[in-house]
Structures are given as structure tokens and as C-alpha cells.
Amino acid sequence: xxxxxxxxxxxxxxxxxxxxxxxxxxxxxxxxxxxxxxxxxxxxxxxxxxxxxxxxxxxxxxxxxxxxxxxxxxxxxxxxxxxxxxxxxxxxxxxxxxxxxxxxxxxxxxxxxxxxxxxxxxxxxxxxxxxxxxxxxxxxxxxxxxxxxxxxxxxxxxxxxxxxxxxxxxxxxxxxxxxxxxxxxxxxxxxxxxxxxxxxxxxxxxxxxxxxxxxxxxxxxxxxxxxxxxxxxxxxxxxxxxxxxxxxxxxxxxxxxxxxxxxxxxxxxxxxxxxxxxxxxxxxxxxxxxxxxxxxxxxxxxxxxxxxxxxxxxxxxxx
Amino acid sequence: xxxxxxxxxxxxxxxxxxxxxxxxxxxxxxxxxxxxxxxxxxxxxxxxxxxxxxxxxxxxxxxxxxxxxxxxxxxxxxxxxxxxxxxxxxxxxxxxxxxxxxxxxxxxxxxxxxxxxxxxxxxxxxxxxxxxxxxxxxxxxxxxxxxxxxxxxxxxxxxxxxxxxxxxxxxxxxxxxxxxxxxxxxxxxxxxxxxxxxxxxxxxxxxxxxxxxxxxxxxxxxxxxxxxxxxxxxxxxxxxxxxxxxxxxxxxxxxxxxxxxxxxxxxxxxx
Numbered sequence: 001x002x003x004x005x006x007x008x009x010x011x012x013x014x015x016x017x018x019x020x021x022x023x024x025x026x027x028x029x030x031x032x033x034x035x036x037x038x039x040x041x042x043x044x045x046x047x048x049x050x051x052x053x054x055x056x057x058x059x060x061x062x063x064x065x066x067x068x069x070x071x072x073x074x075x076x077x078x079x080x081x082x083x084x085x086x087x088x089x090x091x092x093x094x095x096x097x098x099x100x101x102x103x104x105x106x107x108x109x110x111x112x113x114x115x116x117x118x119x120x121x122x123x124x125x126x127x128x129x130x131x132x133x134x135x136x137x138x139x140x141x142x143x144x145x146x147x148x149x150x151x152x153x154x155x156x157x158x159x160x161x162x163x164x165x166x167x168x169x170x171x172x173x174x175x176x177x178x179x180x181x182x183x184x185x186x187x188x189x190x191x192x193x194x195x196x197x198x199x200x201x202x203x204x205x206x207x208x209x210x211x212x213x214x215x216x217x218x219x220x221x222x223x224x225x226x227x228x229x230x231x232x233x234x235x236x237x238x239x240x241x242x243x244x245x246x247x248x249x250x251x252x253x254x255x256x257x258x259x260x261x262x263x264x265x266x267x268x269x270x271x272x273x274x275x276x277x278x279x280x281x282x283x284x285x286x287x288x289x290x291x292x293x294x295x296x297x298x299x300x301x302x303x304x305x306x307x308x309x310x311x312x313x314x315x316x317x318x319x
Numbered sequence: 320x321x322x323x324x325x326x327x328x329x330x331x332x333x334x335x336x337x338x339x340x341x342x343x344x345x346x347x348x349x350x351x352x353x354x355x356x357x358x359x360x361x362x363x364x365x366x367x368x369x370x371x372x373x374x375x376x377x378x379x380x381x382x383x384x385x386x387x388x389x390x391x392x393x394x395x396x397x398x399x400x401x402x403x404x405x406x407x408x409x410x411x412x413x414x415x416x417x418x419x420x421x422x423x424x425x426x427x428x429x430x431x432x433x434x435x436x437x438x439x440x441x442x443x444x445x446x447x448x449x450x451x452x453x454x455x456x457x458x459x460x461x462x463x464x465x466x467x468x469x470x471x472x473x474x475x476x477x478x479x480x481x482x483x484x485x486x487x488x489x490x491x492x493x494x495x496x497x498x499x500x501x502x503x504x505x506x507x508x509x510x511x512x513x514x515x516x517x518x519x520x521x522x523x524x525x526x527x528x529x530x531x532x533x534x535x536x537x538x539x540x541x542x543x544x545x546x547x548x549x550x551x552x553x554x555x556x557x558x559x560x561x562x563x564x565x566x567x568x569x570x571x572x573x574x575x576x577x578x579x580x581x582x583x584x585x586x587x588x589x590x
Contacts, residue, residue, distance in 0.1 A: 056485075059480065071449075074447070099443070
């Protein structure tokens with residue numbers, strides 16, 4: 001893994017998806033890609049250029065696109081259906097539930113422009129609920145890559161993973177922290193930094209903030225463990241329970257609603273197996289327009305906020 | 320395939336109606352009106368039109384039916400069992416705990432091509448199948464049976480546009496046009512205007528026929544197969560509750576099953 005210090009290379013997770021798709025298209029003739037009038041935005045245009053016969057445009061009609069993806073999958077294809085997260089998980093949720101998840105089909109739903117980091121478009125385009133909406137579906141696998149490299153690998157691995165997968169991506173260029181040589185398995189959290197006082201579990205762009213938070217805490221002699229939980233479902237129970245036993249307190253960090261997201265997934269496991277104090281960092285209300293930096297600050301999603309939450313969780317630790 | 324005679328098929332339709340009513344009564348719940356209206360449509364497909372192999376349900380060369388109006392599944396189940404997809408004895412497990420014959424179709428029962436029931440999704444699924452068949456250079460035909468109440472769903476019209484856009488002449492939609500939906504007459508609940516014009520304006524080849532006349536249905540299905548560069552929709556005019564006098568034309572029979580004495584009366588009418 002790369003360090004959080006020094007100059008970091010930036011790229012977007014949606015670019016990782018787009019590059020991954022092209023690799024996949026070359027390797028597997030069964031891949032088809034569906035888009036709903038956002039082909040460039042979701043970075044499916046590279047695939048479209050290389051494999052025009054396996055690319056299908058559906059216009060501004062996400063419900064039709066998701067059910068059609070199911071039809072492709074029922075005919076033996078692996079269908080990647082990509083649009084903004086708000087539309088994939090929200091507008092077409094019943095189609096995802098009935099056409100895709102119920103039949104446990106090989107449809108890989110890719111929701112880009114997730115979180116407040118999409119910025120200026122404002123709340124209507126800031127998907128803040130898809131982790132909750134998607135992980136509640138029984139057959140769905142839910143991945144939130146933390147950077148470009150992970151997004152590319154998630155795209156490739158999803159094709160081998162049987163059944164429906166939702167991949168949550170961002171629009172903006174964000175720091176690249178992982179390398180191709182790092183471990184990446186769907187369903188396995190990554191111990192990114194060892195630590196014994198508290199555990200920070202983060203996903204997506206919040207992984208970077210979590211790593212920086214651990215540096216802030218280190219200056220205060222607090223030894224924070226950081227887990228990159230790129231797969232929210234199935235969640236890696238083993239890594240969580242080990243951390244609960246060894247550190248005794250948690251912070252969850254996500255660029256997403258605090259209701260039912262990563263924080264919800266983690267507390268479900270802890271509360272039923274090894275309860276320890278948990279503080280959540282995430283969104284409580286609606287987003288608004290602004291630059292990603294302004295919004296991360298406004299909604300308390302920066303490393304300092306994660307560090308503060310960690311101190312709060314530590315204060316709740318029982319003797 | 321040797322097509323059965325019209326007389327034989329009409330006899331078959333009567334048998335299917337009797338079976339469906341028994342299934343519904345045994346289940347003491349389910350959708351009577353729309354199951355009875357769709358009988359000849361399903362029969363025409365499975366006995367005359369579709370290439371399929373009950374002994375090999377996953378046969379790659381088969382045509383496909385997506386029953387978008389999933390609540391009419393008792394009729395599909397009865398026809399599939401009659402064809403030999405699964406034992407006829409299983410029909411009486413409809414809607415019961417542990418059954419493969421779910422209240423709405425579920426993938427996994429031999430012969431079922433898609434789980435359906437949330438209205439409006441079937442045509443889109445059929446489009447995915449039709450596009451995949453074209454990509455694979457297969458001559459598979461895909462059929463999708465919809466209800467007329469179902470046409471209220473916006474997704475149907477998203478699908479209609481995309482099927483025409485892709486010139487899916489291997490796709491055939493059939494609307495079981497019985498003019499009643501749960502709340503009452505379609506034109507009172509939500510008037511969709513002239514359906515024929517609507518589909519045509521979306522770029523479809525539109526055919527109309529008497530949905531209880533097997534000859535007319537077969538002619539329409541044959542004509543649909545000959546049409547190039549356009550998807551076809553058949554507006555099949557039907558009667559909700561067809562075949563049972565006290566069920567016919569009654570919206571309130573949409574979602575209820577006959578009681579024992581009603582079943583006896585119905586079976587007598589269908590002798």
C-alpha cells in the first residue's frame with residue numbers, strides 16, 4: 001500500500017471502472033454494457049468505442065435498463081449497467097429488487113457520482129443512501145472501492161463473482177492509496193494500518209480521511225487501526241470481531257448516510273457478537289451544492305472529524 | 320411441429336380453465352379474472368407457436384415467454400404442467416407453503432423464464448433477451464404477455480421506445496386486453512387513450528385480434544413473425560373471467576379465488 005504522506009497520485013474511481021471494463025471486454029466476450037444517457041460520465045465510452053456491438057444505450061430510462069440487463073443475464077451474458085448512483089439505486093430500486101436480485105442474476109450495477117464529493121450539482125445528484133438500499137437486498141453484493149486501483153479491480157472481480165453486484169463510485173479525482181499488488185478479494189476487508197487502541201473502519205474516499213485521522217491520533221499517542229472495508233456486503237465479520245476484541249472501540253467513516261450504511265453494517269455485527277462503543281462519521285441530512293472540499297468540511301467528513309469521533313469512542317470504552 | 324386442430328385447442332382451453340379454477344379454489348387465494356382471460360393466448364404460444372422442449376427446459380434454441388402480468392401465473396403453470404415441464408400433481412400446491420408454484424412466477428420452476436409480478440418489468444426483460452439473441456446470432460423469438468392495466472406503468476413505455484429503437488423483430492408483445500383492472504374499468508381508472516395509436520407511434524407493428532379466438536391468435540402470431548425491422552404488439556381483446564358467467568366482466572374478481580360452491584357452478588359451465 002502507498003503512504004498517505006507526500007505527493008499522491010489522483011484519479012477517479014469511475015475512471016478505474018472504465019479502464020477495467022475495457023480489459024474485461026477483451027478477456028470475456030460475454031460482457032455487455034448498458035448505459036442510460038450518461039455514457040461518458042460513467043466512463044463506459046471507452047468500452048463503447050472498443051466493442052460497439054456489445055454496448056447498448058437505453059436513453060434516460062433507468063428502470064428499463066436494469067430490467068433489460070436482467071434479460072441479458074438470463075440469456076447468459078454478464079451485464080454491466082451503469083448510471084449515477086441516485087438513479088441506479090433509487091429510481092430503479094424495484095427493478096433491481098425484482099428483475100435482478102430476486103433471480104440472483106449476473107447483473108453488475110455500477111453507480112457513479114456517489115456521495116457529496118460529486119459537489120456542485122447538489123443534493124438531487126448526490127447519492128447518499130445506496131449502501132443502505134443495496135445491502136438490504138438478500139442476494140446483492142455491495143462494493144465501495146476506495147480508489148482508482150480498487151475500482152478497476154472490483155470491476156474485473158465482479159465478472160467472476162456469481163450473482164448481482166453493486167459497485168459504488170465517485171466522480172472526482174481522489175488519492176490513490178492502493179496498488180495492484182495489494183490484496184483485494186470481494187468480501188475481505190483490508191487491514192491497512194495496525195493499531196491497538198481503536199479501530200477506524202472506512203469505505204470509499206473516507207478511507208483516505210481515515211488514514212490521515214490515524215496520523216493525527218498517533219500524534220496524540222492513540223494507536224488507531226484502520227480497516228479498508230471495500231466490500232460492505234458480504235461484510236468481513238472476522239476482521240471486525242478480531243478488531244473489536246483487540247481494540248475495544250470503533251469509528252465508522254463513510255461518505256453516505258449514517259442510517260443503514262457502513263456504520264449500520266458494522267454495528268449489526270458488533271452488537272450481536274461483541275458489543276463495543278461505536279461512533280459514526282457520515283451524512284445526517286441532505287447535501288447541497290459546493291466543491292467537494294467545501295462539502296467535506298461542512299458535513300464533518302474530514303480526517304480531523306474522524307479523529308475527533310475516535311476520541312469520543314475511546315471515552316465511551318468501558319473499563 | 321404438427322399444430323393441433325382448433326377444436327383440440329378449444330377443448331384444451333376448457334380443460335385449462337377447469338384446472339386453473341380448481342387450483343385457485345384449493346389455494347383459496349389468487350387472481351381469477353386475469354388468469355381466465357389469458358388462457359387462449361398462453362395455449363396458442365405453447366401448443367402452436369413457440370419452439371420449446373419440456374424435457375430440456377434450458378435448451379438454448381428455445382423461444383421464450385415472459386409473463387409480465389405475473390398474477391396470471393395459474394394459467395401458465397397449468398399449461399406448463401400439461402406440456403410436461405413438471406408433474407400435474409404439483410398444480411394443487413399453488414401458493415402453498417414450500418411450493419415451487421409461488422403466488423407470482425419464480426425462476427426455478429421448470430419452464431419459467433423470469434420472476435415477474437411487479438408490473439411493468441417483463442417487457443424490459445424480454446428486450447434484454449431479444450438483444451442477447453441477436454448478439455449471439457440466434458433466431459430465438461421472445462414473447463411478452465402484458466395486462467392492459469399494466470400499461471399504466473411508465474416502464475412499459477420506456478421499453479416500448481427501446482424495442483422500436485433497436486428494431487427488435489424477434490420480440491412480440493401480447494396485451495391481454497380485458498379492459499378491467501383492480502379498481503374498475505381501465506378507461507375509468509386511468510384512460511390510456513387509443514392503445515393502437517400509442518404503440519404504433521412508438522414504432523411498433525400493431526395487430527389486433529379476438530384473444531379468445533385461437534385461429535385469430537395464431538394468424539397474428541404468424542404475421543408478427545414475418546414482420547421485419549419492427550417489434551410487434553398484439554392487442555388481444557379478451558374478457559376478464561372468460562368462461563364463467565358470474566366472473567366475466569367483473570373487476571372485483573381480479574384478485575379473489577372461487578369458493579367451493581362457486582367452483583362447482585363454474586365447472587358445470589365449463590363441461
